[in-house]
Amino acid sequence: MMNYLKLPLGLLAIFTTLFFVSCSDDEDDAPTKTDFGTAPSTSLITTGVVQVRTEDTVRYHTIDFASAPYTVTIVETADALILVDLGPAPDFAVELEAYVSAIDKPGSVIITHNHGDHFGGAGSFSDLDFYAELTVAEQLNSTEDFTSLHPNKVIGVTGSQTIGGLDFTFDKVSNAETGENGYCYNEKYQLLFSGDLVYNLSHPYLREYTPNLGEDEIDNWLAGLAVLKSKFSNYSHLFVGHNGSRTDVAKAIDENIAYLNDAQGLIKGTKLTSEGTTATTQQQVIDELQLLYPTYTEGGLFLSLPEAFFPGDPGADWF
Structure with missing residues (x-):
């Protein structure tokens, strides 16, 4: 025989109300999920590779x-999208524009730094x-290669800015991979967009390293990476300028620190080549880095060689 708890009608009403309020609160606290539908067909990108990761x-x-490779990252929310960098060339941009159009949401663009392989597609998104970190924006707005593609002013950001409904904080590292390396991050989703401060299993661009001119750019770069590691090691996603993204942020940063230490040592003569000699030419440094990192993608390494940019180009000023 089952025993029932007998409550006065007043207490029963209070209990019932509290029960339903509690259930309602539980439902409000439950994570919401966005129905993004099917992602655009990867066949829209014939000159590259697409990876899509969907979260709640x-x-x-x-x-x-x-x-x-040249990496473009698209962050898509329920109502908007944000493109981070735009690749190097208009022919890529045509395909990128088709892919973005297939998502069919209002968009914005973040440019990490003033290198053509990060803004070359700007003409397709005029x-x-x-948006860019303030100093980077000023550079872009005064660079003819950029303004000829995108006549509108880039909005310079100091601190934080809401873009596409998400809050991004902008910062930079000066005189590292280039004069001003901007990066930005989103705290809510723990996203770090490192631009070219971090490469993913890819040879970095070392062309602007000039160790004989006083300030050591690789020292600055390493110091910047130390800051990124201390602030963002526990973040969920790292999106880079070359070769996709990572979820093991600290490991990716450590890989770049190791690479830059090796490159700096070879160029400054504090690290010998595998043959036991001191490198004295750009080609010797590049050959050794390829031996040390045989699985890394091309990146910008070969742009340090003579003739890389124009006939008579002396190459990187390393020695």
Whole structure:
């Protein structure tokens, strides 16, 4: 025989109300999920590789164009999308524009730094607002290669800015991979967009390293990476300028620190080649780095060689 708890009618009403309020609160606290539908067809990108990662309320598209590779990241929310960097060339941008159009949401653009392989596709997105760290924005707005593609002013950001409904904080490392390396991050989703401060299993661009001119750019770069590691090791996603993304942020940063220490040592003569000699030419440094990192993608390494940019180009000023 089952025993029933007998409650006065007043207490029973209070109990019933509390029960339903509690259930309602549980439902409010439950994570929401966005129905993003099917991602655009990867066949839209014939000159690269697309990877899509869908989480509860955000979807990430990373597109690696060509062999370098040049990476464009798209952050998609329920109502908007943000493109981080745009690749190097208009022919890539045509495909990127088709992919973005297939998502069919209002968009914005973030440019990490003033290198053509990160803004070359700007002409295909002239109707969107562009953002960059303040100093980087000033550089872009005064660079003819950029302004000829995108006549509208890039919005310079100091600190934080809401873009596409997400809050991004902007910062930079000066005189490292280039004069001003911007990066940005989103705290809510723990996203770090490192631009070219961090390469993913890819040979970095060392062309602007000039150790004989006083300030050591690799020292600055290493110091910047130390800051990134201390602040973002526990973040969920790292999106880089070359070769996709990582979820093991600290390991990716450590890999770049190891690489830069090796490159700096070879160039400054404190690290010998595998043959036991001191490198004295750009080609010897590059050959050794390829031996040390045989699985790394092309990156910008070969742009340090003579003739890389124009006839008579002396190559990187390393020695």
